[in-house]
């Protein structure tokens with residue numbers, strides 16, 4: 001018998017988030033203020049009015065406008081800190097968060113400015129909210145392998161305790177994914193973990209290139225994975241994590257309703273799935289909202305949500321000892337919450 005958790009309970013469940021973009025997780029009111037401060041003219045009075053999308057390209061257009069608001073290191077620090085505060089309020093204790101410097105570099109903002117702001121925001125949020133955050137530099141796939149390599153070279157100069165991975169974002173249509181084998185191989189040699197947005201809008205064969213040729217450690221979205229069962233078996237066998245973002249897929253128009261999302265079927269096949277908000281503020285959600293939506297749309301109960309939280313720890317790039325410790329802390333908290341909320345205890349096997 002599936003027993004759903006109350007909204008209060010869902011919000012309190014400790015969580016890990018692995019697929020969220022700092023620019024898309026910034027409050028529209030803050031961005032509008034920053035644009036005003038920076039003398040940036042926006043095409044709309046209220047940025048939030050742009051937050052309705054007719055496809056991925058349209059979404060990336062809105063994303064570019066969001067990025068235009070950010071100019072100084074202090075701007076980046078503010079939105080990083082704020083987005084981590086919002087995450088903290090959603091129960092997130094550990095986050096691996098993307099940033100997309102390509103949008104800033106195109107406008108002549110130095111990489112160093114972006115990085116300094118992000119790193120300061122992460123550090124301040126740790127002090128203020130106890131939330132731990134690592135960063136992932138997202139290369140812009142449509143720009144090709146040359147600019148990707150340049151960004152990876154810049155990443156080498158960052159604090160490697162904070163910058164742990166390289167990702168690949170922004171559309172798949174017409175992108176030659178095989179061209180990223182070399183820069184991503186280089187990134188791995190330099191000690192970075194790698195992930196890539198694969199099959200957000202593209203076919204399952206994009207995931208195959210990512211997993212088999214580029215050798216990514218993780219897959220973001222992986223929407224059409226189950227259309228290739230050989231590949232699914234491989235992903236399950238190797239336990240390549242897939243970070244899904246159901247609300248994002250609906251908001252961007254990839255599917256009509258959350259209940260059509262393949263995540264439950266992926267989990268049934270044994271895929272290591274985590275639930276994520278992707279661009280929290282641009283979709284008007286946080287991770288607690290997303291957990292609640294998933295609970296309702298997929299017919300999940302409290303135990304499923306707890307399992308998803310544990311799956312996210314397992315999918316993270318923490319070392320094994322830290323994962324074990326975090327799972328222990330989370331399950332202890334799960335039991336406390338169950339007792340506070342009048343739910344039966346559960347035996348957790350870790």
Ligand SMILES: [Zn+2]
Nearest residue numbers: 019021197278
């Ligand atoms: Zn994303």
